[in-house]
Amino acid sequence: MISQQAPLKGLQTALERADAQTVDTERLREQVHTALEEAGVETPTRPASAKLTHDQTDLLVDLLEGFSSRREILEWEQELVIQTVGQLEDSWFTRVASDAPTVSALLGEPWGEVDGIRPDLALEVRRGIVAKDLLPAFHAAHEVARWSAVERVDHLADDPEQEGMEPIEPRDQEYPLMRPAFGEIAGQQEAALGQLLEGFESPEQLLAWALQVVGASYAEIDRETITQPYFELPIRRRLVTEEPTEEDMFIRESWAAEYLLPAFNRAADALADRTTEVTAGQQYRGESGDGSIT
Amino acid sequence: MSTDNDSGEIADCQEHSLLEVAQNPDLLRERVEGVTAPSIDKTREETGDKRAHTVGENLRRAFGFRRWTNVLEDLEQADHPAMEDSSHPIVEHPRAFLDHLIHVDDMDKLRLEHGELEGLPKERREMFQWLRQNPEIVQELRNGGTDWLAYGPKGSGKSTMSAAKVIRQLEVNLDAVVWRGTSARTEWLPLRAWTRLCLPAGLEVEAYLDPPADDMEPVEIDLERMCHEVVRYDSIRDLNHNVLEEGHFHVVYPDPRFRGATKAYQEAEEIGEIPHHSAWDVQVDEELERTDITPSKMWWFAWAIDKIDQGPPIWLSWFCDEIGNVMPEHADNDYHQLYDRISAFRDKYVDARRNKFSTFGIGHEPGDLHNMMRKKMRWQITLAGIDNPTGKTVGMGDAPMGRNYTQGMQLGQALSWNSQNFAEFSWSDIPSQFKVPGQLHVRFPEVLEVVRSC
Known part of the structure; x- marks a missing residue:
């Protein structure tokens, strides 16, 4: 249980730090990732859940940071579709990319019929979207994914047969939710x-x-x-x-x-x-046979 | 866009191929000056925040290297070419490679023994955690500074290997890394966005990139834009005490005024004084001629001696490119007392290890380096393209290799060895966005004027 509580705590404190006029988003991103990695356990036993949290973190911080074009918003939404496992309303995507006040807040500049937007207000709106829409959707995504996330404990086994099993590094995984x-x-x-x-x-x-x-x-x-x-x-x-x-x-x-x-x-x-989980993305495996130091 | 933040800023210069860049002055300048190190201002070194990541980790990520601890774990799993149930030679024979890479002191050994790793940068902490599970390796790690001489013919990957070594140094150790800057060779350019460029104070500097295409004019380069930071030093001691910082990569250009150089010899214990004559000295001194002007590479001896003798007690790794030019085998005293200078450095080098000073020399063949210093180098790295020795060597006793291993190696591979063990290793190429076509020339125009008037 510790492993599931601790990341949330790290996320909370990191979000509190973000409560400033301007957000140091890169720092926030770094902090949340580190908090997730250092929380409680050395290696997660359900790496797919951890992978999902890491990916969601990036999307969350991206939103706080704001976007430079409407195209970026759409691309971000496309990633969001995956990382929320489709748990948002369909119309949400249309609204966020078309409603003039919302788009202005996301871009931090006038768009459509909106003439101007104060930066602090724009940030407030973005934070509002995180709190009101994103976090509940991420929550729902975890609900969908949680019990199908495979428990991987081979690396903890004492069995000599299993020796040499490596823990799964969530951030090295190639596929969203490891699927x-x-x-x-x-x-x-x-x-x-x-x-x-x-x-x-x-x-x-x-x-x-x-x-x-x-x-x-x-x-x-x-x-x-x-x-x-x-x-x-x-x-x-x-x-x-x-x-x-x-x-x-x-x-x-x-x-x-x-x-x-x-x-x-x-x-x-x-x-x-309807999907199966696998580990993939650690392409370097075995490369060190010739002693690669990079 | 959310998954690729680390390389986002760098990706912009990927629109043009290296060939296009090499033929267009504006693109060329943009490539040289435009690369930035993502989030370097958020590092532990820049913010003082102990939780932040280090410049070394920042570099490692940008260059696509795996975390060093992951590499070690993989090497542990990899097979030994000659022994059953053993790990890769790098891990199996720690004296051959890990010993010169991992810098530890008494304090670190105690930390390892008691598992007290708080306050260490993350990457070093992780490596220490790995070492704690491998106490037999810790035993093999000697305390203090280390050294190696890496050699291979042109195009054998010396520069790329050195860049990889610099990055690993910064990632797992606490060292301030110093690269020997010269007016014509700039093999450090791939690391420019992370570089603290140290220049002598009070001298104007100009930098031109000589493009590879013959018909193109040299391109003027703004060093402030190109490097992470440009800093100035007043004297050798000022450089060592106030300018160089642990955890950072520095490229240092010698001071043509030699400020603090003669003093370094005067105040160092157990070595005689050797003078320096800058162009300015010769200009006003009627007894001196133009040929008496001390070549700037002589500055390095004074600098190294002063660091070893007068501190500060920080870890320092000196990457000396073309070490055979600084300490050539044929050195004699007729040429600016070069022999005496090498000899003084050799004498002082006895204390280098204890004073956390490491020398990593890069050259073409072992015979280029003066035998006085060759004997002091405890490790050698033989790159692909030149045969490793199998018998008697100068200064290293009998080489431990029974046959020629480097013969079968390809570009990007090398053999690291000392008198007891050897291990082969390899490295990957530098990501293309960091490469620069052509050579950068860094000059101090005032020096040339003064020399002309002598």
């Missing part, structure tokens, strides 16, 4: 979002992308929705152009916020209790 399926879907979603924002060279490419989105959303995107950018010529023109105007970019981003992210969110939710 390859999540790594896969995260990669697909990131690519699909990136392509949409970059635009397409031809209508054919747009069609191929539509199929990709079907995969990346585990078919959680509506049939009509995914063909809409192709059939509705005004939208298609915004997407298939080599030199997009600001307006084109606005439409692309808005489409992502309105349709893509909610679908991604449903996909993560659907995937949550």
Whole structure:
């Protein structure tokens, strides 16, 4: 139990320190990671949960830090979909990336019909989102993931057969929640979002992308929705152009916020209790056979 | 963006290939000056906060190195090429490699014995925790400063290996690292964003990057932008006592005025005085000629002697690139009393270990280094591209190797050995964003003017 209480404590004190006008976010990030690593146990026995907490920490600190563009907000939301295991409302993603006062607070500068925003107010809003939306969602994600997180105690065994077993380092793990399926879907979603924002060279490419989105959303995107950018010529023109105007970019981003992210969110939710956990990402294993010191 | 904060700022200069950069002065300047060390201002050394990470850890992360303790654990699991049920030679024969890498003193040995690791930087604490489980290795670690001479032909990876060694030094030890700066060789450039550049006070400095393309003009470089910090020192003692800081990487350029250099010999015990004549001295002294101006590399002897004799008691590791130029085998007294200077350093070097002073020399072959100092080097590192000795050596007795191991090695591998044991090791390449095409030249224009007027 100690291992589960202690990280929270570390998180609390770190958050209290953040209660200043300007946030030293890198320091906060470092502190939370260190607090998590040093809390109670040398090596976590449920590394998948620890990995989730580490990844969530990064997203939390990113939000406190604010963003420099709407595109960054969307990319952050896409990661959030994965690390909350789809536990936020679908509409939340649309609202946060489209509601003018919220977007202004996230960017720390005027956006849409909002003329200006005081920095302290912007920070207050961001903190509010962390407290009101993010933490409950992270909580829900842990609830979904907690009992399926594999307990790994091999490295603690006295059994000579097991000698040499290494503990699992959560931060070295490649996949979100240590589940390859999540790594896969995260990669697909990131690519699909990136392509949409970059635009397409031809209508054919747009069609191929539509199929990709079907995969990346585990078919959680509506049939009509995914063909809409192709059939509705005004939208298609915004997407298939080599030199997009600001307006084109606005439409692309808005489409992502309105349709893509909610679908991604449903996909993560659907995937949550159907995946298997593995350890992966420690590619260096065995490299030291030739005595690598790096 | 949330997973990659450490390299985020660096990734920006990846838009252009090294080839493009090498052909465009603006890109070149941006590459040299534009690299920053992420979060270096949050380190233990900069903030004084004992909980913060160190510059060494910061560097290690930026260069994509694993934590040293993880490397040790892997080496422990790896097989020994010749012995069954044994670990990699680095761990199996700690005298060959770990002994010169891990710097400990009496206090550290006590800490290890009693498990009292509070206050140590995290990476060092973790290494000590590993050492506590391997008491037989602790026994093999000698107290105080260490040394090695690393040698290999051009292109054998000496610079890359040295950079890796610097990073490991800073990560696991408390040393202030000093790199010998010269006007023409700047093999330390990959570490520029972490560098505290130490320059003599009161002298203007100019820096030009000589691009690899012949048809391109040299590019002027802003050292303040390029380095983490540029600091000035008034004299040798000022440098050692007030400027050099434990945990930091310093590149030091010798003082052409030799302030405090003769005093270093005068006040050091058991060695005779050797004078220095700066260009300014020669300018006003009618009896001296232009050829009497002491070459700046002679400054290093005075500096090292003063650190060993007059402190401060901080750990200090001197990385001496091209050590064969500073202490050449053919040194004689006709040339600015070079032989006497090497001899004085040799005499003083007896106390180096105790005074936490380490010398890491880098050269082309062991014969380049004067035999007086070669005998003092307790370890040698033979890089791929040159044969390791198998029999009698100068100063090291019989080499422990029974055959030629380095012959079969590839770039990025080397053999570390002393008179008893040897272990092969390897290292990875420097991440490309830190590489700089071309050579940086650092000059003090006033010196050239004064020399001309002599």
